[in-house]
Amino acid sequence: MNLGSEYIGDRICNFTLWAPLMEEVAVHLVAPEERIIPLQPDQWGYWRGTVTNVEPGSLYFYQLNGEIDLPDPVSNSQPQGVHGASEVIDHSNFQWSDRQWRGVPLEKMVIYELHVATFTKEGTFQAVIPRISELQELGVTAIEIMPVAQYPGERNWGYDGVYPYGVQNSYGGVDGLKQLIDACHQQGMAVILDVVYNHLGPEGNYLWSLETYFTDKYKTPWGSAINYDGVYSYGVREYFRQNVLYWLETYHIDALRLDAINAIYDTGVKHILQEMADAAGSVTQRHGWKRYLIAESDFNDPKIIRPSEDGGYGIDGQWSDDFHHALHTVLTGEKQGYYQDYGSLEQLAKAYTNSFVYTGEYSLYRQRYHGTTPSKCDSSQFIVYGQNHDQVGNRMLGDRFSHLLSFAELKLSAAAVILSPYVPLLFMGEEYGETAPFLYFISHQDPSLIEAVRQGRQKEFAAFYTQEQAPDPQAVDTMLRSQLHWEQRHQGKQRILWLFYQKLLQLRAEIPALANLDRHCLEVEVIHSEKVLQLKRHYQDSQVIYWLNFSQQIVTLRENLPPGNWNRLLDSADVQWGGVGSSVPQVFNGETEKELVLSPQTVVVYNNDQ
Incomplete structure (x- = not known):
């Protein structure tokens, strides 16, 4: 069963709307000619009809109870915006050229998160395509696109x-997204799409009119929760399960990143996340290459990414906050909000191993015990990062690490992420120290909603920025x-930083001890008095040792x-990387060398291939 409008050719289109509480439903075609065609219900509340003389590009509403028109909740395209008519799309028209594509394994992914409207001056899918080759040159193997589901106006994060x-539509619509994905696959780049299954936005949310999609049984930061486990939830679950299939099959998406699953509530026998994972698995079976689901979660609950046979939901991976x-916190010393729970090198060492x-310890911020040990979970199931859209954009001034850290610390942060035994994620521009902020922005049309968002942002930051106003999101x-400022990557230290990221990613790909993502092949030691983290990784005959010196002082290592x-x-203090010069030898022998001298705030990497 396909929901919404399904163009099947020869000017014939099927229409399906789930609306079990409605007494009458019709398709109201408004262009190129106006017609009203009644739909017929079944016992489950699905209204269906096959309509002839319908062309791709036709515009339509659903008419409820002979009174109100609303756009299709399963609309593939809204050319007139969130309040306008929906458009019939013929997906068979697009000529894909990625038939030989077989994806990128999760453990081989280097993810680059981008926002379409701010990644380029043009702000379109098409404008991303020329930059794919340079991202590949950097060492990126997958781009992650922030949500593209139609939102009000032309400016929004997408959530x-x-x-x-x-x-x-302002990004380039249906064909624009397909062209981007097809171009990525032709060049060996996987595509991850950020999707939101925990809420819908407040403006243009016509699902409210159908009365069955939301519940006040639970509360989310955005209001009522989506009804995954209450009365009439069967149709809601099907709506979102099919959405997983839609993106993976119709658009050839490689993976979906599921936004804030902590706000997805389901107490049913089979959790909706497991149902979504099963849907993704069915696509893998049909097409022969692996599709992934990646959750954003701060639960510290391994059940989310454990296989269903081990009592889990079967989600493939998760972000590691x-x-x-x-x-x-080790880099910045910040302690406000949830950062009050962090700040020690011991905690960073535990994150590596x-x-x-938090695996059951007391959280001061949460004021409760939090988390459990992620047993039976592979290292490749965790995505790590120094920056992402949340951690930058949810700061009032949208300040990046390039605003908070020294050049030496930027290199240190890059190494900490990329040399970890996890899947690294970079946030657009971090690879060259982009100086533009990433701010929160909207383009709503409702004046009262706009003012509410403005006041909400100001209130949120009042405790931290008493003398400043939040930038106007509208x-x-x-x-x-x-x-x-894409041109910055060719200038001065920003060019050096880009090359440093490239070198780290090259080492990660070519050195077996770094390419092998297994935290059990990792030893971490905290050198307390010196504020240094020593990490050893091994795989078969390949061994790597590296030191992350977070101290602002020269550190001399004499033991172990x-x-x-x-x-x-690699030594980030080397002149090649914009430093003052390396103070460690090109070759050293642990039995004869008495000491290693680390420059302040540097990373030093050695290998020993037997």
Whole structure:
């Protein structure tokens, strides 16, 4: 069963709407000619009809109880915006050229998160395509696109989308997204799409009119929760299960990133996340290459990513906020909000060896015990990062690490993420130290909603920024200020930083001990007095040791130097990387060398291939 409008050729289109509480439903075609065609219900509340003389591009509403028209909740395209008519799309028209594509394994992914409207000045899918080759040159193997579901206006992060099946028209619409994905696959780049299954935005949310999609049984940060386990939830579950299938099959998406699953509530026998994982698995079976689901979760609950046979939901991977928080606080010293739970090198060491920092310890921020050990979970199931859209954009001034850290610390942060035994994620522009902020922006049309968002943002930051005003999220300039200055990557230290990221990713890909994602092949030691983290990784005959020096002072290591002969692969203090010069030898022997001198805030990497 396909929901919404399904163009089947020869000017014939099937229409299906789930509306069990309606007494009468019709398709109201409004262009190119106006017609009203009644639909027929079945016992489950699905209204269906096959309509002739319908062309792709035709515009329509659903008419409820002979009184009100609303756009299709399963609309693939809203050419007139969230309040306008829906468009019939013929998906068979697009000529894909990726038949030989077989995806990128999750453990081989280097993810690059981008926002379409701010990644380029043009702000379109088409404008991303010329940059794919340079991302490949950097070492990226997958782009992650922030949500593209149709939202109000032309400026938004995407989390206020109200058409989960629609593609934002200002980005280039249906064909624009397909062209981008096809171009990525032709060049060996996987595509991850960020999707939102925990809420819909407030403006243009016509699912409210159907009365069955939301519940007040639970509360989310955005209001009522989606009804995954109450009366009439069967149709809601099907709506979102099919959305998983829709993106993976119709658009050839490689993976979906599920936004904030902590706000998805389901107490039923089979959790909706498991149902979504099963749907993704069915696509893998039909097409022969693996599709992935990646959750955003701060539960520290391994059940989310354990296989269903081990009592889990079967989600393939998850973002690791613990790793980010531990790294961020060690680098910046910040302690406000949830950062109050972090800040020690011991916690960062635990993030390396255990994925989660909180595995049952008491959280001062949450004021409760939090998390459990992620047993039976592979290292490749965790995505780690120093920056992402949340951790940058949810700061009032949208400040990146390039605003908070020194050049030396930027390199240190890059190494901490990329040399970890997890899947690294980069946030657009971080690879060259982009100086533009990434601010929160919207383009709502409802004046009262706009004012509510403005006041909400100001209130949220009042405790931290007493003398400053939050940038106006509705202002066009707020979005324009967030656009990347792509030309910066060729200039001065920013060019050096780009090359440093490239070198780290090259080492990660080519050195077996770094390419093997297994935290059980990792030893971490905290050198307390020196504020240094020592990490050893091994795989078969490949061994790597590296030191992350978070101290602002020169550090001399005299104990626990590894035995054997070691060759230097990288020292971020080297002149090549914009430093003052390396103070460690090109080759050292742990039995004969008495000391290693680390420059302040540097990473030093050696390998020992037997």
